[in-house]
Amino acid sequence: MTTLKNDLLLRTARGEKTERTPVWLMRQAGRILPEYRAVRSSLSGFKELVETPERAAEVTIQPVDILDVDAAIIFSDILVIPEAMGLTYEMVEKKGPLFRSTISSKADLSKIRVSDSSELAYVYEAIKLTVKELDGRVPLIGFAGAPFTIFCYMVEGSGSKTFSKARAMLYAEPELANELMQMITDSTIAYLKGQVEVGANLLQIFDSWASVLNPEIYKSFALPYMKQITDALMGSVPITVFAKGANFSIGDLAQLECNTIGLDWNVPVEFAKGQSHGKTLQGNLDPAVLYSSGKDIVKHTKTMMAAFGNHPHIANLGHGVYPDMKPDAVRTFINTVKEYRHE
């Protein structure tokens, strides 16, 4: 195994005091970079890029070369799991993912299966290639969607403002809902274990739609499956959980066998610290700050850094960087974090 030259991310995730705060960005490998757009336009679409290991590895490494971030995150999609389970999707330009077939009854469960991740060899191949080409420069982050978020897509079939179909199932057919959640969870555990085996140095679990549940239902319905995942992966690599918008569940998330809790830009840092049980926090600059002038980006970034203070902290935005943001604005954010020293 290659020794990492820059392991700031991993040490910070483990709660160690480091010489400076590590920084990376969600969606750093993507449309913000002209180099990414060049690769993307040479292919038929987003899914071809995800499924072509050489190109996925290439765009994964771009932000390390171009932006000098402290971590790479494998270029992929959380929806590879429902696809591996038997529900294929299309990525519709400007609209997002669309599943032609969804789960709405017990009978529908026979259309899908628990994936042992053999269908996801292309992701593993991309991870192997990336690790080789990174050659220890920075850690590689692997990831998956949290069971509840994947559940939302498999029931709803696409993005939604309310995910009312998914939430309806949870209240109206809890048994069916739990059966589907378990199938997703089993598939996700196999998938994440595989990512670690081929070289992922840290895993992040994205619960992008956590905010549609209230904290009690999130705790009783969604978290037990998240716990199965963190328990199963415990002791392998550091784990980050990011449940966007579920800010009143931070205290519950902090009880999981995870190392880091991701924060969106809505939650006051002080509140999150109080709920963190001392775990590392990741985030949480308002992405829209990167639309402002360089001077203002520096100012807002420093304010954020000061708010985290000496709490173990991985700097990031509170959400993925927006596609129309300028690489120079992103660089200003990154450099401000790197130069910042706590008093």
Add this chain to the structure above:
Amino acid sequence: MTTLKNDLLLRTARGEKTERTPVWLMRQAGRILPEYRAVRSSLSGFKELVETPERAAEVTIQPVDILDVDAAIIFSDILVIPEAMGLTYEMVEKKGPLFRSTISSKADLSKIRVSDSSELAYVYEAIKLTVKELDGRVPLIGFAGAPFTIFCYMVEGSGSKTFSKARAMLYAEPELANELMQMITDSTIAYLKGQVEVGANLLQIFDSWASVLNPEIYKSFALPYMKQITDALMGSVPITVFAKGANFSIGDLAQLECNTIGLDWNVPVEFAKGQSHGKTLQGNLDPAVLYSSGKDIVKHTKTMMAAFGNHPHIANLGHGVYPDMKPDAVRTFINTVKEYRHE
């Protein structure tokens, strides 16, 4: 002026102890009722319904007759304000509002004007007809969008997951953003004063997209305009503010000259009480509960009622009722609230 036979809503809003908790639902006049759908299908579209006072009054009163709620809310749309200011919109079936023209530069401000609400005579006419036909059975709620939410639509042109254009303007061109906010605010004050003059008994201000801002920016950028509105209306009728998702701003909202704070279903009731400065709270059952069995609706509703306890409380869902919900489920919720007595 007609004396109200049922003024539970108003007394509770003023913090008085009442014989039972009043209850109504956001979007109660709408697609959940077959009677509404019959009216709607006889017209060319949503906007024709909004703009035809007789029909708007008719659907406003339907839920009072059919569901026996403790308040009517005038059937209208928050986007009548941008339209009165000069930006017309279409309501695209299944997609939501679409503005062909948006505000993105100083020059664009010349396309719009501050409305003195003369363009909104059709809403006033609908309110007058409703008040007359209600004949004092229950109070009538008037409403408007909060300046920030209207700003989001005028800049973005449609709904959006991130409202990144609107947020970009706030960071990149704060002067332009503030100028637009002031124009919206002035128009909204005139509009709401007019609603009170023609008979609205309570006003609710909806900040539907408050959650895209973090609490500091919400406080420094959005709240001063909300404050102008509540200050201008102070002493007329009780005012409710509902800033969906801005749960870390409840303490700031409670400082406004408002009577009631609306809550979504994500915020724990205990947390909201602690931030409320004793103001009346409205909400906050998870709307998806209405997809469950009658027994479970009763159970969840009682749990919610117990959580509010003796704090002044107007029962509602934490968001508008979803169009595919059954009137019987809604009735079960309403009746459970009406029969509930605090120990």
